[in-house]
Amino acid sequence: MNMRNTLQRSLVLEAVNTLQCHATADQVYAKIAQEYPDISKGTVYRNLNLLSELGKIRKLEIPGGADRYDHIPGEHYHARCTKCSCVLDVDMECIPDLENKIRDARGFQFTGHDVIFKGVCPDCNSKDLQ
Amino acid sequence: MNMRNTLQRSLVLEAVNTLQCHATADQVYAKIAQEYPDISKGTVYRNLNLLSELGKIRKLEIPGGADRYDHIPGEHYHARCTKCSCVLDVDMECIPDLENKIRDARGFQFTGHDVIFKGVCPDCNSKDLQ
C-alpha cells in the first residue's frame, strides 16, 4: 500500500495547481499531453482520484457535468453557467455550521455540503445581446 | 409545437408522482415497464426532460450520480449518501435569498441554487456496525 512517486503523478498534481480554475479531467489531460504526450487518460483519472482522496486536490462534483478538480483552497461556493457549463467561484461568505441547522438528521451522518448556484455567466450574457 | 397527450407521457408523470422519492430515470422506467413493458428508455428520458421543462416535475441533478426526478414540492435541500448513493430530503429551513448574499456577481446572472449535503445514510450506518 506504499505510494510511489511517479512522473505522471507529479505532472497531474502540477497541472491541477497550475490550471487552478476548476479544470476537468480532460483539461488536465490536455495540459499534460502538451509536454508529455504519452500519458493516458486512465492514468490521469486514477491520479486525480488518488490525489483527491489524499486531500492534495479537491474534487468538485458538478451536477449535470463532468467532475472538476481544484487546488486546495479555502471553502467557497461555486456557480455553474447553464449555457456553457463553465464553473466560477462565488464571492460570498460560506454559511457556518450549515449542517447544524438541520432539524432532524434521522440518523444521517453529515460530512459536508456543497452549494452550487446556477445562472448565466458574463460571457454568455454578452453573447446573448449580440 | 403542440404537445400531445400520449399514454407514455402520462405514465411517466404518474410514475414520478407515485414513486415520489427522487427516482432515477431507470427507476421510472422499471416502474412503468411492470405494466407496460413496451415503453422504451429513450421515451422515458425524453418525457422526463420535457415534463421538467414544463415545470410539471423537478429535475434534480446530483453531483456524481444519475439525475433524479421528483414531484413538485416546496423548496428543500437534499443529502446524498456517499456509500449507497441514495438521496434523501433534509429537514431544515431553506436559506432565503441566498443569491443576495453574494458580494460581487461580476456579471453572473443567478437563477437559483442547490444545496447538497454529503454523508452516510442510516441504513449504511447500521450496516457498518455489523
Next chain:
DNA sequence: TTACCTGCAAAGTCTTTGCACTCTT
C-alpha cells in the same frame, strides 16, 4: 393529413477497469 411521438439501436460523454508490461522502492 400533419407533425409530434414512439421504439429501437447506435452513438456520445464521462469515467472506470482488466491486462500485460514497466518502473519505483
Next chain:
DNA sequence: AAGAGTGCAAAGACTTTGCAGGTAA
C-alpha cells in the same frame, strides 16, 4: 524481486439522438 503504477483499449453508467414507422388532433 515485489508490487504499485502505466498505457491501452474495452467496458460501464448514464443520457441523447437519428431514423422509420405510428398516432393524436
